[in-house]
Amino acid sequence: MIKNVALTVAGIDTGNGAGAETDIKVFEMLGVHGVMAVTAITAQNTKGISDIEVVKPDFLRKQIKVVKSDFDIKSVKIGMIYNKDQFKVVNEELSGYKIITDPVIYAKDGTQLINDVDEYKKLILKISTIITPNAVEASILSGIKIDTIKDAEEAIKKLYEEYGVPFVIVKGGHMRGEYSFDILFDGKEFYEIGYPRLDKKDTHGTGSVFASVIAGKIAKGEEVINAFREARKILQNAIDYGLEIGHGIGPIDPLVYNEKKSQKYQVIEDMTKIGDFIENEEKFWKLIPEVQSNVAHSISPQYVEDLNDIATFRGRIIRRWDRKVIVGYPAVFGNPTHTARLLLAIILNYRIGNTLINIRYDEKILSAFKSLGYEIIEINRELEPQHGEGKTMQWIIEYIKTQYGIKNNLPNVIFDKGMKGKEAMIRFWTNSTDEMIESLRLVCKSL
Structure with missing residues (x-):
């Protein structure tokens, strides 16, 4: 060269x-x-x-x-x-x-x-x-x-x-x-x-x-x-x-400029890895909510500034009529999905986590997370004030801070039981895609 x-x-x-x-x-x-x-x-x-x-x-x-x-x-x-x-x-x-x-x-x-x-x-x-x-x-x-x-x-x-x-x-x-x-x-x-x-x-x-x-x-x-x-x-x-x-x-x-660029390449590689897992895991269809799902994955939390540092799938993760799960490739940065916004809120407030997914609310799924040693926490969407589009995810973090006083050690599983017009939901975050994949594999195995 x-x-x-x-x-x-x-x-x-x-x-x-x-x-x-x-x-x-x-x-x-x-x-x-x-x-x-x-x-x-x-x-x-x-x-x-x-x-x-x-x-x-x-x-x-x-x-x-x-x-x-x-x-x-x-x-x-x-x-x-x-x-x-x-x-x-x-x-x-x-x-x-x-x-x-x-x-x-x-x-x-x-x-x-x-x-x-x-x-x-x-x-x-x-x-x-x-x-x-x-x-x-x-x-x-x-x-x-x-x-x-x-x-x-x-x-x-x-x-x-x-x-x-x-x-x-x-x-x-x-x-x-x-x-x-x-x-x-x-x-x-x-x-x-x-x-x-x-x-x-x-x-x-x-x-x-x-x-x-x-x-x-x-x-x-x-x-x-x-x-x-x-x-x-x-x-x-x-x-x-x-x-x-x-x-x-x-x-x-x-060098941080190149470091961020190289990490973004790795994020895309990781998204392909987790997408392959989702499409090939036999029971993953049981985790897909009515509003469908998506994964958010970021560069190192210390470097995250905004949604441009977080990737999601351009399309949603959907469950077909035959229980086949389809991932909405490609993975892109800056897509303002709920998962990306919540991961951004978690990182900016706690400087932890780099992967997050939303999945279907089910007591069996919550029990599976508990058996894996994860702490879970409930939020009450009935208390959510009226605000503009995109503010819900930040409100979730503010709710956790004010209602539970959690300034550190945010639980990995955040769920709500829904409200009129809003489907009940589980949101699960981890510090790596490998942890996400292994944990979801064990959750699926238990269902």
């Missing part, structure tokens, strides 16, 4: 939160082979930088020349380059490449990482294809204080016009407001991506990851606007699931 190659020119972060080693990690995540030219080695952890060993310009040049001589470099990501001598080397060796520059002027702890900003602008911005400063960095580079989107647009135009950068992106995490906006300018139009501001402690590496995603996507031949959008999506996930390690500002986790 031939992979495209991207080069990162940056420092080494010994805490592995930003820097060249993080860039390489992001490249590999995107299916790009990453190579590096190291500008400095920092003595660094989540609490900050204690020292910096700067690489001599001649050795930096040697690193770049060596990788250039052997690899077909499709894009270059520039991070920390420390002084004028290094700026000059990068300018001379990499001018003409597709360069994505993250102007790391200051580290999270305030340590200055770029000395001589004026020379940086002349030697580095001038050769950059894309620059990705945050609002503070863009303010320093442009001389325009950025508090609002209008300020950012003014600064972007100035950077575009003065330094001839084809694509200028300003990240809005430092701007005011409940929502943030990243802004891209291509010389003709502004493109904005709005996103909710995340109140997270662990944010180390945001700039590195954002620029590295863009560099990786450019190395694969993607358009800048698409790379911009993908970078924002990956970064938002990475911040949301920051690594709670160290005693300071911990690193974000860009």
